[in-house]
Amino acid sequence: MARQTVLLVNSNLMQPPVAPLALDYLAQAVEETGFRAEVLDLCFSPDYAGTIGERLAGDDVAAVAVTFRNIDDSSLVTSRSFLPQLKSIVDCLRAKTDAPLVLGGSGFSVMPEAVLGYCQVELGVWGEGEYSLPLLLQRIAGGDDFYDVPALVYRSGDGFGRNAPHYLDLGTLPVPHRTFVDNRRYFDEGGMNCLETKRGCPMECIYCVDPVCKGKKTRLRDPASVASEIEALLSQGVDHLHLCDSEFNIPLSHAEEVCSEIVSRGLGDRVRWYTYASPVPFSRDLASLMKRAGCVGINFGVDSGCDRILKTLGRDFTVDDLRSTAGICRETGLICMYDLLLGGPGETRESLKETVEAMKDIAPDRVGAALGVRVYLRTRLADMVHAEGPLSSNPNLHGVVGEDPDFAMPLFYVSRDLGEEPLQYLARLVGDDERFFLHNPEAGDQNYNYDDNMVLVNAIRKGYRGAFWDILRRLAEAPSSQGTT
Numbered sequence: 001m002a003r004q005t006v007l008l009v010n011s012n013l014m015q016p017p018v019a020p021l022a023l024d025y026l027a028q029a030v031e032e033t034g035f036r037a038e039v040l041d042l043c044f045s046p047d048y049a050g051t052i053g054e055r056l057a058g059d060d061v062a063a064v065a066v067t068f069r070n071i072d073d074s075s076l077v078t079s080r081s082f083l084p085q086l087k088s089i090v091d092c093l094r095a096k097t098d099a100p101l102v103l104g105g106s107g108f109s110v111m112p113e114a115v116l117g118y119c120q121v122e123l124g125v126w127g128e129g130e131y132s133l134p135l136l137l138q139r140i141a142g143g144d145d146f147y148d149v150p151a152l153v154y155r156s157g158d159g160f161g162r163n164a165p166h167y168l169d170l171g172t173l174p175v176p177h178r179t180f181v182d183n184r185r186y187f188d189e190g191g192m193n194c195l196e197t198k199r200g201c202p203m204e205c206i207y208c209v210d211p212v213c214k215g216k217k218t219r220l221r222d223p224a225s226v227a228s229e230i231e232a233l234l235s236q237g238v239d240h241l242h243l244c245d246s247e248f249n250i251p252l253s254h255a256e257e258v259c260s261e262i263v264s265r266g267l268g269d270r271v272r273w274y275t276y277a278s279p280v281p282f283s284r285d286l287a288s289l290m291k292r293a294g295c296v297g298i299n300f301g302v303d304s305g306c307d308r309i310l311k312t313l314g315r316d317f318t319v320d321d322l323r324s325t326a327g328i329c330r331e332t333g334l335i336c337m338y339d340l341l342l343g344g345p346g347e348t349r350e351s352l353k354e355t356v357e358a359m360k361d362i363a364p365d366r367v368g369a370a371l372g373v374r375v376y377l378r379t380r381l382a383d384m385v386h387a388e389g390p391l392s393s394n395p396n397l398h399g400v401v402g403e404d405p406d407f408a409m410p411l412f413y414v415s416r417d418l419g420e421e422p423l424q425y426l427a428r429l430v431g432d433d434e435r436f437f438l439h440n441p442e443a444g445d446q447n448y449n450y451d452d453n454m455v456l457v458n459a460i461r462k463g464y465r466g467a468f469w470d471i472l473r474r475l476a477e478a479p480s481s482q483g484t485t
Contacts, residue, residue: 004062027180029130067105076372114406305358372412
């Protein structure tokens, strides 16, 4: 008897393209429970309506699962929501099939009820889907009740119900095959591919939804499995990777074990990789080990160069820590970028100036300067915003301001104490220092809004590989170069 087909749809159309890692993992889990998984990747289909119509002409699928990666572009300057695009894709799918439709993905998981309501969909799975989606599909296929499936979000009367998640023990999962997505094409057109070594984040940042979506307990993969996954990608010709953990070095011991396994297999000379990391804990020993394992660049989410603001944002490090970490990177030959999140509660023109001056003095290779902190539900920042009174009259809110209790449309916190024209003030502080990236399409090679960034698209076509921020760095430092490091 033929296996029933489950269609997994990638709705992320951003350029340069970012490989849908979750679908690669999810497809394997779906197949291991007896279904046939097929990925319909709309990223490479400008005419997605035509692509959907062609694939579903026979209407032979048992269910359709759509991943939604980003709610919006997280930029105060552009404030582009991806919800209208998602709804258009959902409408195209529903016009071609009566199969059950399920939404999921990292963007969906930030505000699942709001996304289901906007798209008029009945079912979704929030958080990781490798356990819950196959179980849901089995229940649907068998005609059984499915409303107790963990992590299910479903329409219930005039509202929605949401079930608690089932967090996987990542250490017991099989090695990902990475064969369901065209990873080589993503490498050729996106400059890199990605994988994860853990899930969950125990940190207390007031604005971040990672602990909400992935849990506060850090769950670790077997380092041997991570190394085997790297080997699987290398066999496909993919040798530039991004490790997309919330913070690679938390916990420190696991980061060391992953690097040691990569080194022991002789992969450090075959792969170049980037990652996110926290400025603490970070040591020369770890940096040296990461370097031997093939790491070339680290993006540190530092948020601010003012100790008072760091404390307000819930960070557990100081400006002195930032200085030490940048020094370690220079000594070990690791390229580093410091990402700033400016304008949050308590930010003033003086603290902003202090931050920019600190970055110029500390001198990481690049500094990402994003003004405006995106407000998300179920974060401490959202609680602070509600405590400040009605949204419509809150002088700290910018973007789509109104009575939107879900914060579904782009909404940013920009402290009123920054005064008039804070973006212009930031630009004056930065001046002509090319080490700073700005979230502004008018910034040319310094624009690090990655949504439809043609500077990056063209550079990758010319042969550049690696993290987007590092490609922009190399473009600025050697415009005619096509190097891959």
